[in-house]
Amino acid sequence: MGILLVAGAIVSEIAATLSLRASHGLTRLCPTVLVVLGYGAAFVFLAQALKTLDVGPVYAVWSGLGTIGALVGGVLLFDEGVRVATVAGALLIALGVAVMYVGGGLEH
Template sequence: MPHVMPYVLLGLAIAAEVTATLSLRASEGFSKLGPSSIVVVGYIVSFVLLAKALTALNVGPVYAIWSALGTVGAFAGGALLFDEPVRPVTLIGAGIILVGVVVMNLGGGVSHG
C-alpha cells in the first residue's frame, strides 16, 4: 500500500499546521516560549510533510485540501480551545470551503506519475 503514504503525510501535515496555528494564538504574540516553540516546529514539520506528499500528489488539489482542512481545523480548534464564537454564517462558510475542495478534486486526479 505505498500509494496510501502520501495521503498519510498530507494528513500529518494538516495536523501539524493546525497545531501550529492554534499555538500561534496561544503564544500571545510570541510572548510565551512554549507555544511559540510549537508554532515554529509545527510549521516546519507541516511544510516538510507537505513537500514529501507532493512528490506523489498534484499540487493544486493537495494545496486545496491542506489549506481548507487547515482553515476548518483552526476554526474548530479556536471554538473548542479559546471559546471563539461559532455563528451560523461561519458554519456555512466552512461548508462552502469543504464543498470547494470536493469540486476541485472532481476536476482532476490528486495523484500523478
C-alpha cells in the same frame, strides 16, 4: 502514502496555528516553540507529499482543512464565537475538498 503525508501536514499546521493563538504574540515560550516546530513539520510533510501528488488540489485540501481545523480548535480551546456565515463557509470548503477527493483530483 501521499495522502497520509498531507494529513500530517494538516494536523501539524492546525497545531501550529492554535499554538500561535496561545503564544500571545510569540511572548510565551512553549507555544512559540510549538509554532515553529508545527509549521516546520507541516512544510516537510507537504514537500514530501508533493513528490507524488499534484500541487493545486493538495494545497486546496491542506489550506481548506487547516482552516476548518483552526476554526473548530478556536471554538473548542479558546471559546471563540461562530457565526452562521462562518459555518456556511466552512461547509462549502468541506464540500469542495470532498469533491476533489472523490473525483481523484489529488493524484498525478
